[in-house]
Amino acid sequence: MTLHHLPADARPREKLLARGPAALSDTELLALLLRTGLAGKGVFALAQELVDDFGGIAGLLHARPEDLKRIKGLGGPAKRAELVAVLELARRAMAQQLRAREVFSSPDAVKHYLQLHLARQPHEEFAVMFLDAQNRLIELEVMFRGTLTQTSVYPREIVVRALAHEAASVVLSHNHPSGTVYPSRADEALTQTLKAALALVDVRVLDHVIVAPGDALSMAERGLL
Known part of the structure; x- marks a missing residue:
């Protein structure tokens, strides 16, 4: 009918x-x-x-x-x-909103935005939100793609892109195809490595968001940053 x-x-x-x-x-x-x-x-x-x-x-x-x-x-x-x-x-509507205002005026909007981009991917993807001095979105870039269980992330390449965007800060993100959003020890170690590398060029890591279909976790909100 x-x-x-x-x-x-x-x-x-x-x-x-x-x-x-x-x-x-x-x-x-x-x-x-x-x-x-x-x-x-x-x-x-x-x-x-x-x-x-x-x-x-x-x-x-x-x-x-x-x-x-x-x-x-x-x-x-x-x-x-x-x-x-x-x-x-x-996606575009949400990106427009995030470019027009401070990203962390709406943490849930950030999670939803990252879920739209990453949550349903069958393999791990590592993305970075590059932000200006007012914490507004400059660009979201998928930096690395991996297998179902592992992604190789190179800090130097993220530093290069942060400098190219003249970013003041970043939000890191990746998906877990397994469906769980709880960070592994490797996730926590990688976050600290990237924080240290980006600090050398005065770029702050504000959060690391892990997404899966229907769920998202902020490491900053969990006190893991």
Whole structure:
């Protein structure tokens, strides 16, 4: 069933325009984006399957294009492209906010931003948020990629990029594909090594955030920095 076959007061678009987006459920909003289902599976059933399969809208926002491909009804490129576009818009909107204000005025926004970039990667990635003197975001760069269990991180390269950005401070981040966000002893040792290297050029390490699907941990908040 398409949205056009529903009664007017049940159509997500008409409901949104009449009552505002907050009146729609997650499934209704997603159905509005998808527009149509497929033979034997209506658009609401497809939307609900996506919500269930990815553990809610937050999980869906962290999905990669290849994750979406396994959902029957999203095998074609058009709908996958639309969902990926929404994800990219969310990333850009959050980056714009972080560039416009002090990053740590909203620690949760930083965690969500890093989750959007790193949480669903199948291998470890190590990224650095470079910040100006007002703790506003200059750039986020993925510096190193590794295997499922190990990433080789080179302090010299991070120092070079910090100088190139004229950064005053940084937030370090990496993902744990295993799903746990608790830092290992190697994570703690690496953080101290990077703190020492960056201190030589007067760049502060403000935090090291570890992310996984649906979770994030700030080492600074845990007193581990």
